[in-house]
Amino acid sequence: MSEPDLRPMLATLTDKPFDDPDWIFETKWDGFRAIAVAKPGHASLYSRNLIDISRKYPTVCEALSAIKQQAVLDGELVALDAEGRSRFQLLQNAGREAVRLLYCVFDLLYLGGKDLRGKPLIERKALLEKVLPKNPLLHYSAHVAGDGIKAFNKAKRAGEEGVMAKLASSLYHSGMRTRDWLKVKASQEQEVVIVGFTAPRKSRKYFGALVLAVREGNRWEYAGRAGTGFDAQTLRALHEKLVPLVTDKKPIAEKVPDEAHTTWVRPKLVAEVKFTEWTKGGEMRHPVFLGLRTDKKPADVIRELPKHIERRK
Known part of the structure; x- marks a missing residue:
């Protein structure tokens, strides 16, 4: 695999939820964005500004190292509260007290030496669900198709940060803020x-x-x-x-x-x-x-x- 582009694709904040059969809707996780570079036996994590944060989250890297092929994944590092909700404040304490860490993975950019960024999102997610190792520290970020308003209301009732709306056919544009990915916040x-x-x-x-x-x-x-x-x-x-x-x-x-x-x-x-x-x-x-x-x-x-x-x- 040639040197992968690790710059994350960014979303645009929009004003309200919507329904659309061409879009999928995921949980908006309240944590740190992280790109994972993994291969059998080894994995590294990089922050949004491309700083290596692997040493800070060794257990997550160990979980990712169980992957069976070379891969670059996109996700969010989160800490969960007692109700299972992601909370940014809890993540601040991860180094000094026991918190329940989770790497919520929502995209697959490269696999087995192939660049998948030119494939539709829905295809990338199908591959991701198959290759993500089964581990309590790793979570495949599931989605619903079309029903954005229902997904948003559910997130709001649960006290979550909101939802991500993504065009199902969208390509992955590294380092760009795009309107193919939208964030709808339940709180400011x-x-x-x-x-x-x-x-x-x-x-x-x-x-x-x-x-x-x-x-x-x-x-x-x-x-x-x-x-x-x-x-x-x-x-x-x-x-x-x-x-x-x-x-x-x-x-x-x-x-x-x-x-x-x-x-x-x-x-x-x-x-x-x-x-x-x-x-x-x-x-x-x-x-x-x-x-x-x-x-x-x-x-x-x-x-x-x-x-x-x-x-x-």
Whole structure:
């Protein structure tokens, strides 16, 4: 097999679920995107920005090494809660406490030296289901055809993140964001860059809230402050990462609340937050910190607003 292209295909956020017989619908997993390169006896995992994360997930790599042919797979590394739902926050603790890890695989890009990206998705998934090793750490991401609204409502009732809608005949375009794959979110989440933190108050230690921003053209634009979602261990660990990034230069132009008690940091850390809605001024209302992301570059973090998509057949 020639050197495989490990850049993942990306989806576009859309505004509402839909029914369409030409589309399939899968669970939207709440974790880290990961491309697996596997062959009998050995496997490696790569993040969305092509960093080798194999050492962080050795048990998953061992499970993938049982594959019987050379293969490149696309999926999501997740941690499950007691109800079996994927939770990004739990994945943050995978290194320091026992969590139920799972690699949810939804696509097959190469197999036995052959490039499958030019084949329809539905054919790639049929092959994937056959070759994925049977292991409690590996999960084939099943789909339903046509009934997108029903799938979305089921995901919402179950407290899941939403659904992925994919054109059944779609090809795999490595490194591209496409409208052949759509994500329909049941809850509002956004990747942000940390540009500062406020002083702690009362009994809290280390910091009060994180000052958040997104990329807008060639500048950083204020997106709100997150003051919840931290336990004592997270506060300390995050503060240790922020202190080396402290700067006198304010990264954003906008004046923010409590600016006199804000410490600015260089925009290097990417975080995931959940929130209720965007305000007219472009801020997130009630953002809650979920965890840091190491799989995305700060410059790639833009405000993600749902679009109404005209789907192609």
